[in-house]
Amino acid sequence: MSEPSLGFLEVWQRNENNQGNKTPEYNIEHSTTLHGITTEELGSGDSINESILSNDDSSFPQQQEQQQGGEKISILKICKHKTLKIGRNTKEVDFLLNDPSVSSIHCIIWAILFDEKSIPMCYIKDLSLNGTFVNSKRLERNVAYLLNDNDIIELSSTFNTLSTSMINLFQEEGNPHSYFKFKSLNLEDKCFLKNVERTIFDALNIKKIINKNWEISPKIIGNGTFGNVLVAFKKNLNDNINSKPTGKIIYSPRNYAVKIVKLKKNNVDKEAKILLKLNHPNIIKIHYTFSDIINDNLYLFQDLIPGGDLFSYLAKGDCLTSITETESLILVYQILKALSYLHNQGIVHRDLKLDNILLCSPEPCTRIVLADFGIAKDISKLKRNSRMNTIVGTPEYCAPEVGFKTRHPHPNSKSHHELLSSSRSFLNQTCSRANTIEQYKNGYTYKCDLWSLGVVTHIMLTGISPFYGDGTENSIIQNVRNGKLDFSIKHWDHIHENAKDFVRNLLKIDANERFDSFQSLNHSWISNHSGYLEKIYQKKILSVLPLQTLKNMSLNEPLPSSNDWKRKLPKSVNIEARDPEMQ
Numbered sequence: 001m002s003e004p005s006l007g008f009l010e011v012w013q014r015n016e017n018n019q020g021n022k023t024p025e026y027n028i029e030h031s032t033t034l035h036g037i038t039t040e041e042l043g044s045g046d047s048i049n050e051s052i053l054s055n056d057d058s059s060f061p062q063q064q065e066q067q068q069g070g071e072k073i074s075i076l077k078i079c080k081h082k083t084l085k086i087g088r089n090t091k092e093v094d095f096l097l098n099d100p101s102v103s104s105i106h107c108i109i110w111a112i113l114f115d116e117k118s119i120p121m122c123y124i125k126d127l128s129l130n131g132t133f134v135n136s137k138r139l140e141r142n143v144a145y146l147l148n149d150n151d152i153i154e155l156s157s158t159f160n161t162l163s164t165s166m167i168n169l170f171q172e173e174g175n176p177h178s179y180f181k182f183k184s185l186n187l188e189d190k191c192f193l194k195n196v197e198r199t200i201f202d203a204l205n206i207k208k209i210i211n212k213n214w215e216i217s218p219k220i221i222g223n224g225t226f227g228n229v230l231v232a233f234k235k236n237l238n239d240n241i242n243s244k245p246t247g248k249i250i251y252s253p254r255n256y257a258v259k260i261v262k263l264k265k266n267n268v269d270k271e272a273k274i275l276l277k278l279n280h281p282n283i284i285k286i287h288y289t290f291s292d293i294i295n296d297n298l299y300l301f302q303d304l305i306p307g308g309d310l311f312s313y314l315a316k317g318d319c320l321t322s323i324t325e326t327e328s329l330i331l332v333y334q335i336l337k338a339l340s341y342l343h344n345q346g347i348v349h350r351d352l353k354l355d356n357i358l359l360c361s362p363e364p365c366t367r368i369v370l371a372d373f374g375i376a377k378d379i380s381k382l383k384r385n386s387r388m389n390t391i392v393g394t395p396e397y398c399a400p401e402v403g404f405k406t407r408h409p410h411p412n413s414k415s416h417h418e419l420l421s422s423s424r425s426f427l428n429q430t431c432s433r434a435n436t437i438e439q440y441k442n443g444y445t446y447k448c449d450l451w452s453l454g455v456v457t458h459i460m461l462t463g464i465s466p467f468y469g470d471g472t473e474n475s476i477i478q479n480v481r482n483g484k485l486d487f488s489i490k491h492w493d494h495i496h497e498n499a500k501d502f503v504r505n506l507l508k509i510d511a512n513e514r515f516d517s518f519q520s521l522n523h524s525w526i527s528n529h530s531g532y533l534e535k536i537y538q539k540k541i542l543s544v545l546p547l548q549t550l551k552n553m554s555l556n557e558p559l560p561s562s563n564d565w566k567r568k569l570p571k572s573v574n575i576e577a578r579d580p581e582m583q
């Protein structure tokens with residue numbers, strides 16, 4: 001079953017002078033479902049009709065286009081779990097533009113849906129030499145931009161700025177200038193959206209503007225037991241404009257996320273305090289916090305991490321799926337770097353789970369970021385092995401020594417799910433929990449995070465949550481208590497012994513025997529590949545180089561050298577835009 005579309009791109013082709021009367025080439029083999037739509041169906045040209053919104057695929061024949069005057073319009077669907085690639089590389093892209101000014105993979109577009117009833121978020125990222133323009137502004141390379149309804153996307157502004165001879169050159173090559181118009185899924189239903197907007201600000205009793213500088217949008221990115229996370233903007237526009245040494249103006253609209261949680265009675269904003277002292281590429285960066293004492297709300301303005309959480313990344317249909325060992329290894333390596341940093345700083349996360357691991361883009365080899373420090377603990381003023389006693393966390397990921405207890409959401413904290421009468425799916429519900437297991441007498445240490453990483457790694461490698469059982473609270477607790485792991489199931493068949501051993505050492509019931517992050521980083525599953533992992537980390541994760549997928553790599557082969565990542569296509573032509581007035 002194909003994934004439903006979460007947004008659309010109208011492909012508009014200006015076919016000026018009727019030269020180069022070529023349609024753009026659709027790379028069906030690699031394509032998401034592609035549908036054409038007639039201009040009549042588009043009505044005024046501004047709205048997509050209902051049958052598209054309802055994902056009724058049957059009415060749209062493949063690759064149908066309509067020519068009207070000098071323009072052709074076709075529709076590209078943006079689907080969950082599929083990054084739409086636009087560019088010049090016939091083998092890799094979903095939408096091919098055979099134009100020398102277009103890069104091999106020029107830009108990518110993807111959609112994130114937090115849960116079934118959320119409004120999808122669609123992002124675009126420029127990876128090109130000559131730039132991707134949204135509403136005539138050039139995007140900063142490698143920075144995701146949150147698309148809004150009717151945004152116009154152009155792959156280069158050359159036709160606005162180039163000399164006539166250059167324009168003729170491109171048209172002779174048979175490439176009519178195309179542009180794309182982004183259509184979001186739900187904005188057609190204005191009543192619905194307005195309703196959500198009104199409901200959110202009223203129901204959550206939150207402000208739209210904070211300290212004159214920060215504006216909160218009604219777009220909900222996600223929510224949990226304690227808070228709602230919404231899109232936010234910083235109002236100081238100068239922050240969005242970068243002037244490059246070349247004199248080029250680059251527009252880098254920064255999207256932020258704001259997590260809004262209820263202030264505790266004693267006004268202790270522990271999450272903010274902990275996050276403000278942390279600075280690590282794999283830990284969520286906080287920019288500003290604001291306590292609204294009148295309405296008991298704490299606002300945490302942070303980076304918006306656009307690839308969704310690991311839970312959504314692994315959830316396909318109604319179950320979790322595994323990812324390759326290589327991909328798991330790259331993610332685990334980053335989580336371990338984050339945990340090692342945290343533990344050295346004397347911070348214990350205490351709620352490490354798929355939902356709290358965020359991806360910078362929904363692709364392999366992306367940077368991950370640990371989020372949700374709502375129940376993290378700062379033990380830096382105590383000894384490293386200080387023991388904690390509060391029962392916290394999510395049972396499925398919770399180390400046995402921590403214990404289990406019921407965690408009720410704050411009575412005033414209405415979730416998006418409640419507002420939209422939905423619930424986040426299956427595996428990760430905040431189920432009611434009972435104190436059915438005795439808390440270990442001696443409390444617990446930072447090692448509880450390593451247990452959770454063991455559970456996360458098990459899920460990544462096999463798609464199975466090791467202690468989930470039949471999903472009931474009792475069975476999870478019972479299974480964690482037993483701590484039995486079954487490596488004989490077929491899901492482990494093709495996974496290296498080292499990986500199994502790694503998981504085994506993290507899921508040790510006895511916390512003293514359990515690996516810490518240092519031992520984990522030195523375990524052969526990681527250390528055998530540490531050179532390559534570090535190279536990937538430096539070149540692909542920390543730097544702003546384009547992300548590369550490592551799809552078909554096997555761990556039995558050495559990981560590729562950086563040369564192998566280079567694209568096979570000849571370099572795209574670097575077009576220096578000329579000031580039209582100078583022509």
Ligand SMILES: Nc1ncnc2c1ncn2[C@@H]1O[C@H](COP(=O)(O)OP(=O)(O)OP(=O)(O)O)[C@@H](O)[C@H]1O
Nearest residue numbers: 222223224225226227229257303304305309355372
């Ligand atoms: N900075 C961010 N950028 C993008 N998405 C985010 C960000 N922060 C949170 N999210 C999304 O929102 C969801 C809920 O956020 P968070 O886990 O911080 O809330 P919570 O109420 O503390 O949840 P929990 O029930 O796990 O305690 C996350 O699972 C993630 O999908």
